[in-house]
Amino acid sequence: MPYVEGLRCRECGRSYPAEALHVCEFCFGPLEVAYDYEAIAAAVSRDRIAAGPPSIWRYAPLLPAAAEGAVDLGAGWTPLLRADRLAAELGLGELWLKNDTMNPTGSFKDRVTSVALTKARELGFKVAACASTGNLANAVAAHAARAGMRSYVFIPHDLELAKVVTTAIYGGNVIAIEGNYDDVNRLCAELTSEHPTWAFVNVNVRTYYAEGSKTLAFEVAEQLGWRAPDHVVVPIASGSQLTKIHKGFQELATVGLLDEPPATRMSGAQAAGCSPVATAFAEGHDFVRPVRPATIAKSLAIGNPADGPYALDVVRSTGGAIGSVTDAEIVEGIRLLARTEGVFAETAGGVTIATLAKLAATGVVRRDERVVAYITGNGLKTLDAVAPQCGPTATIKPNIEAFNAAVETEDPAS
Amino acid sequence: MSIDHNHPQGVMVRIPTQLRTLTGGAGEVVVEGPTVVEVLKALDASHPGIAERIFDDSGKIRRSVNVFVSDEDIRFLEGADTPVSPGQTVSIIPAVAGG
Numbered sequence: 134m135p136y137v138e139g140l141r142c143r144e145c146g147r148s149y150p151a152e153a154l155h156v157c158e159f160c161f162g163p164l165e166v167a168y169d170y171e172a173i174a175a176a177v178s179r180d181r182i183a184a185g186p187p188s189i190w191r192y193a194p195l196l197p198a199a200a201e202g203a204v205d206l207g208a209g210w211t212p213l214l215r216a217d218r219l220a221a222e223l224g225l226g227e228l229w230l231k232n233d234t235m236n237p238t239g240s241f242k243d244r245v246t247s248v249a250l251t252k253a254r255e256l257g258f259k260v261a262a263c264a265s266t267g268n269l270a271n272a273v274a275a276h277a278a279r280a281g282m283r284s285y286v287f288i289p290h291d292l293e294l295a296k297v298v299t300t301a302i303y304g305g306n307v308i309a310i311e312g313n314y315d316d317v318n319r320l321c322a323e324l325t326s327e328h329p330t331w332a333f334v335n336v337n338v339r340t341y342y343a344e345g346s347k348t349l350a351f352e353v354a355e356q357l358g359w360r361a362p363d364h365v366v367v368p369i370a371s372g373s374q375l376t377k378i379h380k381g382f383q384e385l386a387t388v389g390l391l392d393e394p395p396a397t398r399m400s401g402a403q404a405a406g407c408s409p410v411a412t413a414f415a416e417g418h419d420f421v422r423p424v425r426p427a428t429i430a431k432s433l434a435i436g437n438p439a440d441g442p443y444a445l446d447v448v449r450s451t452g453g454a455i456g457s458v459t460d461a462e463i464v465e466g467i468r469l470l471a472r473t474e475g476v477f478a479e480t481a482g483g484v485t486i487a488t489l490a491k492l493a494a495t496g497v498v499r500r501d502e503r504v505v506a507y508i509t510g511n512g513l514k515t516l517d518a519v520a521p522q523c524g525p526t527a528t529i530k531p532n533i534e535a536f537n538a539a540v541e542t543e544d545p546a547s
Numbered sequence: 548m549s550i551d552h553n554h555p556q557g558v559m560v561r562i563p564t565q566l567r568t569l570t571g572g573a574g575e576v577v578v579e580g581p582t583v584v585e586v587l588k589a590l591d592a593s594h595p596g597i598a599e600r601i602f603d604d605s606g607k608i609r610r611s612v613n614v615f616v617s618d619e620d621i622r623f624l625e626g627a628d629t630p631v632s633p634g635q636t637v638s639i640i641p642a643v644a645g646g
Contacts, residue, residue: 144611158565162611163643316618319618321644321645322563322645326567335644335645339644374646423620425623437642439644439646
């Protein structure tokens with residue numbers, strides 16, 4: 134926290150104090166946290182970070198809230214898994230999985246929520262709120278409970294049952310909106326003006342919230358021995374996560390934690406049923422035309438992505454690409470990841486793996502690159518997506534004859 | 548489309564926090580105009596300063612501003628030329644939210 138200088142508009146450069154502001158009062162451009170990087174560089178070291186907690190808060194000097202008294206369920210420091218079997222299937226060389234299914238409520242949203250509510254509490258807020266496609270709902274409800282804050286979580290009415298139950302269990306208010314996520318988001322943007330004493334994590338405290346995603350870059354670099362990967366594949370919903378992972382690698386270099394400046398190619402993954410950013414990429418546009426989502430990847434179903442233009446900038450400037458995949462490919466992506474590496478991802482992870490497969494097949498992601506795929510949510514949240522394909526191999530009477538009759542067995546030579 | 552019968556003579560514009568310094572703190576302002584762009588210009592006439600905040604230098608609605616007519620994004624309608632009827636509500640909302 135001592136390293137935050139204030140907020141700055143990404144569009145027009147106007148400066149603001151570090152308060153609950155998310156857009157420029159003049160031009161409505163997004164506000165970014167401005168840090169004193171020289172002071173951070175003097176304060177951080179690889180050893181000090183390694184001696185820190187096994188959570189996002191090991192990187193506190195590069196976050197906009199103080200670690201002391203953080204609203205913390207242990208988000209972050211998730212495994213980075215070498216994925217040789219999946220790499221072989223996809224014709225890739227060195228492939229890693231950032232397994233963010235391992236977070237407290239099962240998605241990367243615990244990272245951003247921990248940062249947002251820590252900052253919200255610093256600013257004096259007592260009520261937490263959000264617009265969510267489900268994963269954020271889980272994270273906000275849980276962290277608000279942990280912090281003793283009241284919560285109001287707004288979700289589309291047709292979310293997966295698991296995501297509703299795993300939000301409501303924490304005892305806050307869960308408001309289902311008769312509309313899609315973009316309707317929920319619009320309502321929350323309007324409610325923010327009516328309830329300025331509520332901390333909407335992805336509206337009025339979004340500037341701080343989004344910074345939490347930088348830890349996805351910090352951890353990967355540290356886990357790779359303080360090296361940035363050559364190429365990463367990240368799912369795109371609002372586009373914020375992709376831009377912040379890029380910012381995270383850049384910041385590590387800025388404060389002297391990397392030996393070499395990062396040259397990480399940033400690629401994005403969308404569902405074909407909601408691919409406004411992939412479409413803009415393919416058509417060469419620098420703006421994003423909104424769409425009405427229709428995909429099983431509900432956690433990515435944002436038809437009007439706030440950071441879409443910025444994600445396009447990052448992908449193009451780093452030599453990446455943005456792919457999109459059908460619902461059937463998403464399901465196959467989930468199954469491929471589970472079958473080859475033992476990681477069960479929600480639909481967004483299926484989008485990422487299926488897109489990675491396409492980008493590998495077309496030579497965009499190369500065999501000579503060190504690649505990281507971000508798996509950002511747990512498969513238990515979206516059981517419906519794969520339930521039709523997954524059941525018992527056989528259901529039999531409890532005796533050997535029935536087993537032998539029903540199951541082809543194979544006994545490896547010892 | 549829903550009709551709000553509380554302001555049958557004009558179009559109600561919902562004002563975001565960021566513009567309320569220009570409306571004397573009001574969250575809703577009623578103006579008249581046949582299209583979105585005319586409504587926004589009428590809003591600027593009664594509350595000078597609004598136009599330069601909403602429109603970019605070329606006169607287009609900024610990409611960082613979303614405008615809704617009766618809760619529908621005007622980019623799914625006819626953009627700035629979307630017709631507006633008396634009794635309808637126009638909402639001005641910062642685009643950067645969510646996700």
